[in-house]
Amino acid sequence: MNPIKNLLGQTAIYGLPSIVGRLLNYMLVPIYTSLLPVYEYGKISELYALVAFLIVLLTFGMETAFFKFINSKENKKEVFQSSFLTVIAFNLIFLLLIFFFNQYIANILLYNDHSIYIILLALIVAIDATSAMPMAKLRADNKAVRFATIHFSSIIVNITLNLVFLYGFFNEENSEQGILFILVANLIASFIKPIATYKDYFGLKLHYNRELVREMFKYSLPLVIAGFAGIINETIDRAMLKQVLYNKGGLSLRESETQLGIYSACYKLAMIVTIFLQAYRYAAEPFFFAQEKKKGSKKIYSKIMNYFVATVCLIFLTVSLNIDVFKHFIRNEEFWKGLNVVPILLIANVFYGIYLNQSIWYKLSGQTKYGAFISIIGGFVTILFNFIFIPIYGFWACAWVTMFVYGGQMIVSYFLGQKYYPINYNLRKFLLYFGFSLIIFFVAFIIDIDPGYFSWKKFIFHNSLIIVYILLFYFLEKPKLKKLTIDS
Numbered sequence: 001m002n003p004i005k006n007l008l009g010q011t012a013i014y015g016l017p018s019i020v021g022r023l024l025n026y027m028l029v030p031i032y033t034s035l036l037p038v039y040e041y042g043k044i045s046e047l048y049a050l051v052a053f054l055i056v057l058l059t060f061g062m063e064t065a066f067f068k069f070i071n072s073k074e075n076k077k078e079v080f081q082s083s084f085l086t087v088i089a090f091n092l093i094f095l096l097l098i099f100f101f102n103q104y105i106a107n108i109l110l111y112n113d114h115s116i117y118i119i120l121l122a123l124i125v126a127i128d129a130t131s132a133m134p135m136a137k138l139r140a141d142n143k144a145v146r147f148a149t150i151h152f153s154s155i156i157v158n159i160t161l162n163l164v165f166l167y168g169f170f171n172e173e174n175s176e177q178g179i180l181f182i183l184v185a186n187l188i189a190s191f192i193k194p195i196a197t198y199k200d201y202f203g204l205k206l207h208y209n210r211e212l213v214r215e216m217f218k219y220s221l222p223l224v225i226a227g228f229a230g231i232i233n234e235t236i237d238r239a240m241l242k243q244v245l246y247n248k249g250g251l252s253l254r255e256s257e258t259q260l261g262i263y264s265a266c267y268k269l270a271m272i273v274t275i276f277l278q279a280y281r282y283a284a285e286p287f288f289f290a291q292e293k294k295k296g297s298k299k300i301y302s303k304i305m306n307y308f309v310a311t312v313c314l315i316f317l318t319v320s321l322n323i324d325v326f327k328h329f330i331r332n333e334e335f336w337k338g339l340n341v342v343p344i345l346l347i348a349n350v351f352y353g354i355y356l357n358q359s360i361w362y363k364l365s366g367q368t369k370y371g372a373f374i375s376i377i378g379g380f381v382t383i384l385f386n387f388i389f390i391p392i393y394g395f396w397a398c399a400w401v402t403m404f405v406y407g408g409q410m411i412v413s414y415f416l417g418q419k420y421y422p423i424n425y426n427l428r429k430f431l432l433y434f435g436f437s438l439i440i441f442f443v444a445f446i447i448d449i450d451p452g453y454f455s456w457k458k459f460i461f462h463n464s465l466i467i468v469y470i471l472l473f474y475f476l477e478k479p480k481l482k483k484l485t486i487d488s
């Protein structure tokens with residue numbers, strides 16, 4: 001089977017529960033934004049931003065290390081068991097620390113009277129982190145359907161419980177109750193993965209290959225640093241926004257949480273690119289490692305990048321030119337004050353996606369230290385610029401800093417990759433697809449039909465421009481797409 005078509009199939013299977021789940025989660029956005037006050041939505045957004053930090057820390061890069069070593073070591077069971085035990089140990093220590101210091105952490109995060117939020121969040125993260133290894137094993141064993149079924153079941157349970165709790169038991173006069181319901185629903189849903197993979201837990205033996213784990217640590221540590229710094233770039237703006245506006249911007253805590261709520265809701269619209277990235281990443285990482293030693297692998301990586309860039313640019317156009325439609329997922333018009341940052345965040349996520357796609361060079365070459373270097377510099381710039389500009393520009397600073405940093409990381413990664421693991425990417429096509437998408441966006445912006453509200457005239461015009469972009473891609477890639485079909 002043609003390897004690119006195989007990747008497309010794996011992306012669809014692995015990504016289906018993620019894509020459908022995220023789309024179903026979009027059904028929760030109008031529920032949250034209609035039932036919860038803006039400032040309460042800001043709180044839940046901040047808490048889930050912290051989840052992203054902790055997942056990277058508590059899996060300690062063992063997923064990627066597992067994929068690397070499972071293909072190079074004879075004893076594959078030992079690779080899984082040693083990495084799994086390592087992740088379990090990390091999470092037990094983490095939960096112990098939370099047990100003793102949850103109130104102290106709650107005070108730092110300005111949740112003085114709600115340390116229960118910290119405890120529930122810690123339990124959610126610990127369960128998700130430990131179940132990550134059995135789920136990675138399913139991916140390595142090409143059990144994509146089972147992986148998708150388990151992942152999708154967890155999402156469905158979470159959404160169902162959210163609906164039951166919020167519509168059946170939530171009292172709007174006690175809005176803080178909503179956050180507890182959301183966290184409890186997530187906690188229950190998190191148990192689905194370990195229950196479904198219980199054989200991996202019960203099959204564990206206290207046999208620990210220290211030398212192997214030392215090798216895996218050496219490989220994964222830079223990835224952990226890179227991942228942690230990468231999450232800083234991705235989520236620290238939401239974690240900082242409330243704190244900086246409250247401590248430096250002269251706003252009250254309630255006002256700061258309101259600004260965070262507006263920005264977070266609008267960020268949801270930009271995360272449509274991230275939905276695709278997550279689906280693609282589930283399939284791409286093991287695929288790239290499997291292709292590494294095959295003839296013509298770099299040529300395949302280059303072709304994949306062409307299709308990838310075209311796809312993420314299409315998503316950028318689809319959302320940004322139909323913002324009058326997508327905004328209705330956010331039911332409370334008070335959130336719409338931040339809609340103008342959505343195109344900026346979409347472009348930022350395009351850059352981030354390209355950077356992630358490029359990052360395979362340092363994973364395949366073993367030069368993971370450069371991934372850490374790029375992410376650390378990006379994280380430092382993100383924190384510094386947000387700290388300087390948030391008091392002046394509020395959430396606008398967050399959006400522009402995100403785009404600036406991701407763009408810089410993409411460029412630096414490209415040049416380092418060409419030095420240590422050169423892949424002949426087609427830069428002309430990249431610039432053409434990205435440049436043409438920007439031209440279409442600005443044409444729609446300049447020819448502003450019926451500004452400020454939805455109209456069929458605007459809808460038809462904007463989506464006609466999107467069709468023009470699709471036709472450009474089709475005619476440029478038509479010969480290769482035909483070959484792809486023939487080869488399969």
